[in-house]
Amino acid sequence: MKIGLYFGTFNPIHVGHLTIANHMAEHSDLDQVWFVVTPLSPFKKKSSLLDNHQRLEMVYRATKDYNKLRPSDIEFGLKEPNYTIDTLTYLLEKFPEHEFSLLMGEDNLKSFHKWKNYELILEHHDIFVYPRISSGTIEHRFKDHPKIHKIDSPIMELSSTFIRSEIKAGKNIRPMLPEHVWEYVDEMNFYR
Numbered sequence: 001m002k003i004g005l006y007f008g009t010f011n012p013i014h015v016g017h018l019t020i021a022n023h024m025a026e027h028s029d030l031d032q033v034w035f036v037v038t039p040l041s042p043f044k045k046k047s048s049l050l051d052n053h054q055r056l057e058m059v060y061r062a063t064k065d066y067n068k069l070r071p072s073d074i075e076f077g078l079k080e081p082n083y084t085i086d087t088l089t090y091l092l093e094k095f096p097e098h099e100f101s102l103l104m105g106e107d108n109l110k111s112f113h114k115w116k117n118y119e120l121i122l123e124h125h126d127i128f129v130y131p132r133i134s135s136g137t138i139e140h141r142f143k144d145h146p147k148i149h150k151i152d153s154p155i156m157e158l159s160s161t162f163i164r165s166e167i168k169a170g171k172n173i174r175p176m177l178p179e180h181v182w183e184y185v186d187e188m189n190f191y192r
């Protein structure tokens with residue numbers, strides 16, 4: 001099968017993430033999109049980070065009604081911080097029958113030259129990049145790269161950081177989360 005890997009912290013998963021994954025599932029030849037919940041991103045701090053299983057639970061609730069979208073806890077047993085190349089090596093060993101590509105927002109492409117062994121990732125995998133407003137520029141070497149494919153789609157100005165700070169300020173963010181995720185966040189008093 002052709003699998004699109006959508007790596008993220010998902011703290012929490014929001015409608016932007018879900019829209020991107022669904023768009024790729026509907027408009028590409030991918031058979032499935034896996035949301036890989038990352039325990040600790042190399043570029044992030046642990047502050048205000050919910051437990052791995054709570055973030056996985058939110059991804060599970062967001063994706064359960066979508067045939068082609070799956071939560072993945074594959075990184076839970078791997079060394080932190082989680083370098084994507086290490087996870088890919090593990091996945092290729094575990095699932096030699098699958099072909100893996102990556103989905104990411106444009107902000108991640110802008111820092112991609114700082115990722116561990118990024119040349120090796122590009123050698124073996126296609127990367128689909130979703131437009132996103134963010135600071136910084138895309139390195140020249142990634143601009144016309146044959147393995148990097150820009151997705152032509154509307155921009156969604158939404159982030160987990162914004163959602164967490166709005167909840168902390170007592171604002172209603174209900175439309176920004178998939179309904180089942182909002183119910184869980186509300187019931188568990190997350191981010192308050």
Ligand SMILES: Nc1ncnc2c1ncn2[C@@H]1O[C@H](COP(=O)(O)OP(=O)(O)OP(=O)(O)O)[C@@H](O)[C@H]1O
Pocket residue numbers: 007008009010011016017020103104105106107108130131132156157158159160161162
């Ligand atoms: N609104 C968005 N548009 C496009 N890509 C997005 C959007 N939100 C997240 N992404 C992408 O989803 C992936 C996972 O992102 P992540 O879980 O870090 O979400 P985030 O909203 O960026 O979180 P935070 O605000 O906590 O940094 C990354 O590739 C990121 O670029």
Ligand SMILES: O=C(O)c1ccc[n+]([C@@H]2O[C@H](COP(=O)([O-])O)[C@@H](O)[C@H]2O)c1
Pocket residue numbers: 007008009010038040041042043044082083084085108114115116
């Ligand atoms: O492999 C790397 O060097 C690397 C550097 C930065 C981020 N990543 C991965 O990219 C994903 C999204 O990261 P983030 O920081 O935007 O949540 C997450 O799964 C990280 O593990 C990976």
